[in-house]
Amino acid sequence: MGSMTSEVIDAGHSSPHDGLMTNTTTGATTDTKTKHSPAPGPTARAVEHGDGERRLRIVLRLNAANCVVFGALLVARPARVDELLDTGHPGWVRLVGLGLLPFAALCAWLSTASLPTLRRITPHVVAGDVAWVVASVVTVLAGWYSGGGIIAVLAMAAIVDVFALLQWTAWRRLRRTH
Numbered sequence: 001m002g003s004m005t006s007e008v009i010d011a012g013h014s015s016p017h018d019g020l021m022t023n024t025t026t027g028a029t030t031d032t033k034t035k036h037s038p039a040p041g042p043t044a045r046a047v048e049h050g051d052g053e054r055r056l057r058i059v060l061r062l063n064a065a066n067c068v069v070f071g072a073l074l075v076a077r078p079a080r081v082d083e084l085l086d087t088g089h090p091g092w093v094r095l096v097g098l099g100l101l102p103f104a105a106l107c108a109w110l111s112t113a114s115l116p117t118l119r120r121i122t123p124h125v126v127a128g129d130v131a132w133v134v135a136s137v138v139t140v141l142a143g144w145y146s147g148g149g150i151i152a153v154l155a156m157a158a159i160v161d162v163f164a165l166l167q168w169t170a171w172r173r174l175r176r177t178h
Contacts (some may be wrong), residue, residue: 051173052170052171052173052174053115053118053170053174055166055170055173056118056122056167056170056171056174057111057112057118058111059163059166059167059170060107060108060110060111060122060125060167061107061108061111062163063104063107063125063129063163063167064104064105064106064107064108064111065104066104066159066160066163067100067101067103067104067107068100068101068104070097070100070156071097071098071099071100071101071103071104072097072101073097074093074094074096074097074098074100075094075097075098075101076097078090078091078093078094078097081093084148084149084152085144085145085146085148085149085152085153086145086146086148086149087144087145087149103128106121106125107125110122110125118174119171119174119175122167122171123168123171125167126164126167126168126171129160129161129163129164129167130161130164132157132160133157133160133161133164136153136154136156136157136160137154137157139153140153140154
């Protein structure tokens with residue numbers, strides 16, 4: 001037998017009759033008959049914590065990029081965007097775009113902030129995203145847009161809602177690990 005194969009076999013000392021396998025490196029015992037593994041140790045919790053933190057930081061960066069792209073579009077081409085939305089108020093379109101840019105900066109900064117800051121500020125970003133979604137639905141129901149505008153506003157609200165949900169989920173996972 002090759003040395004790698006014998007190492008793998010030797011790593012789990014077990015009898016085929018007892019249904020238990022012991023990892024000689026960590027000392028963890030696994031019940032191979034019922035497929036139950038031991039409760040996650042500190043290393044597993046740290047990996048889960050790091051995974052939640054990494055996901056949250058990625059989603060915040062994507063949220064920031066989305067805000068930059070659409071904020072810049074609304075600022076640079078408010079009349080053209082207003083034609084699609086049919087609000088008759090390109091000045092408001094530009095103002096919304098100007099509001100997206102500092103929010104993008106907040107999301108980008110938060111994606112690089114310390115863990116305590118990330119934990120503390122993320123719920124506020126989620127609240128901002130939820131406010132955007134609510135405002136979008138309210139303005140659609142108030143009849144501010146044409147057919148194309150309704151579709152565009154609701155599509156953007158759906159995207160923002162996904163950001164809010166992903167950020168909230170990652171933030172909750174991050175809070176549970178410590």
